[in-house]
Amino acid sequence: STNDLLARLIAVLASVVLALAGWNYWALVGGAIALPLVTCIGAWTVCRWVPGPPRRDARTIPMIAFAMNTYGRFIASYLTWNLDNLLVGWRFGPAPLGFYKKAYDLFVMPVNQLSSPLTAVAVSSLSRLAGDPVQYRRYYLRALSILAFVGMGLATVLTLIGRDVILLLLGPRWTESGRIFTFFAPAIGVMLLYYTNNWIHLSIGRADRCFRWGVVDITVAASFFLAGLRWGPVGMAIAWVTSLWVLTIPGLSYAGRPVGLRIASVIEATWKYIVAGAVAGVAAAAVRETPNVAAALASIGVAGRIAIVSLLVGALYLSAVILLHRGCAPIRQVAAILRDMLPLPRLPRSVVASSNQPSAISIQQ
Structure with missing residues (x-):
């Protein structure tokens, strides 16, 4: 996804910047921390759903x-x-x-x-x-x-x-x-x-x-x-x-x-x-x-x-x-x-809506 690619790019850049700043092997640690952090921030930004307070519900089991x-x-x-x-x-x-x-x-x-x-x-x-x-x-x-x-x-x-x-x-x-x-x-x-x-x-x-x-x-x-x-x-x-x-x-x-x-x-x-x-x-x-x-x-x-x-x-x-x-x-x-x-090119919404079959891998015989 775009979020994953962007997170990996930022993590690599973070490692490079820290290495140039003299952090030695800690630059790799910084990149490893930056990847999940940026991924999480991006996911919360893209997904508008915000969880509410927890409550008992049998459907969660x-x-x-x-x-x-x-x-x-x-x-x-x-x-x-x-x-x-x-x-x-x-x-x-x-x-x-x-x-x-x-x-x-x-x-x-x-x-x-x-x-x-x-x-x-x-x-x-x-x-x-x-x-x-x-x-x-x-x-x-x-x-x-x-x-x-x-x-x-x-x-x-x-x-x-x-x-x-x-x-x-x-x-x-x-x-x-x-x-x-x-x-x-x-x-x-x-x-x-x-x-x-x-x-x-x-x-x-x-x-x-x-x-x-x-x-x-x-x-x-x-x-x-x-x-x-x-x-x-x-x-x-x-x-x-x-x-x-x-x-x-x-x-x-x-x-x-x-x-x-x-x-x-x-x-x-x-x-x-x-x-x-x-x-x-x-x-x-x-x-x-x-x-x-x-x-x-x-x-x-x-x-x-x-x-x-x-x-x-x-x-x-x-x-x-x-x-x-x-x-x-x-x-x-x-x-x-x-x-x-x-x-x-982006297709019209009506065309996209009419397609309900997976397209990444053809399922036709």
């Missing part, structure tokens, strides 16, 4: 229960996302933790950058369709298909260029982070798909089911983390990847049960992208490792290798997607979303 269950899920997710760091630091010390953390940060970056805006749009749109299960399932599956298209492509590209990305951004002293990241990267796409279970739970008002699945999530993830700890940071990365692949199908099946979402429909909407990513990744890796190509790539800079390998993987992935779908429909869907995101 479901709202409080919804909030508590949602908060419980957030706590469970927070523990899941930080338990691995705690275990690596405890068992192996600060240096391996530093390498692991940098690889992990790159691993979760696509989810962090995409999840907040997509969740806000998807939960709002799905909530409006909660009374129409057919349209609800159609919208969700189309959104899941587009996420699979983007996520599996990202996973394939980053698996092959991850080492060079970390080398370019952090330098040669962080090559171990690049090695760890190659074990993380194959799960980027499935992570994007897995966390859409929250969309379903929240949009149909079943935060209680969301919280219960959060308990399952942390239990399974913690079990894999403990099993992988003996193999060091690489073992922890493999544990993360394995837990995500193991949890995705049961998680989406459990979330979709109240709306009649069949797991066969989920697989049908996503399997072609998974296969396309695997085929493109194997083919690109084979081409990259041929002696002549490997020698040519070694002779150019890191940025050049990233660009060439990315183009190769992208071309192979898109070709595989087109072949498996027997057409360019997925590419047209993403292009339509990008068009929706571009600034357009």
Whole structure:
């Protein structure tokens, strides 16, 4: 939203100003404080509703229960996302933790950058369709298909260029982070798909089911983390990847049960992208490792290798997607979303009022 973008801009400017004023690392603290403060002020300014004094009302009990269950899920997710760091630091010390953390940060970056805006749009749109299960399932599956298209492509590209990305951004002293990241990267796409279970739970008002699945999530993830700890940071990365692949199908099946979402429909909407990513990744890796190509790539800079390998993987992935779908429909869907995101002239109010279907992700078949 505009408020979020403005708050982030002001927080960054606050950090820069404080740093120039000589506040050193406290400049980062100032920016971290400024972000929620400006967001809160902006929200109160934009939203004209002012709460009145509290009073007893039986209708608030479901709202409080919804909030508590949602908060419980957030706590469970927070523990899941930080338990691995705690275990690596405890068992192996600060240096391996530093390498692991940098690889992990790159691993979760696509989810962090995409999840907040997509969740806000998807939960709002799905909530409006909660009374129409057919349209609800159609919208969700189309959104899941587009996420699979983007996520599996990202996973394939980053698996092959991850080492060079970390080398370019952090330098040669962080090559171990690049090695760890190659074990993380194959799960980027499935992570994007897995966390859409929250969309379903929240949009149909079943935060209680969301919280219960959060308990399952942390239990399974913690079990894999403990099993992988003996193999060091690489073992922890493999544990993360394995837990995500193991949890995705049961998680989406459990979330979709109240709306009649069949797991066969989920697989049908996503399997072609998974296969396309695997085929493109194997083919690109084979081409990259041929002696002549490997020698040519070694002779150019890191940025050049990233660009060439990315183009190769992208071309192979898109070709595989087109072949498996027997057409360019997925590419047209993403292009339509990008068009929706571009600034357009404001429509007359009568036209806006006549549109009552979600537009960010097409639900037409």
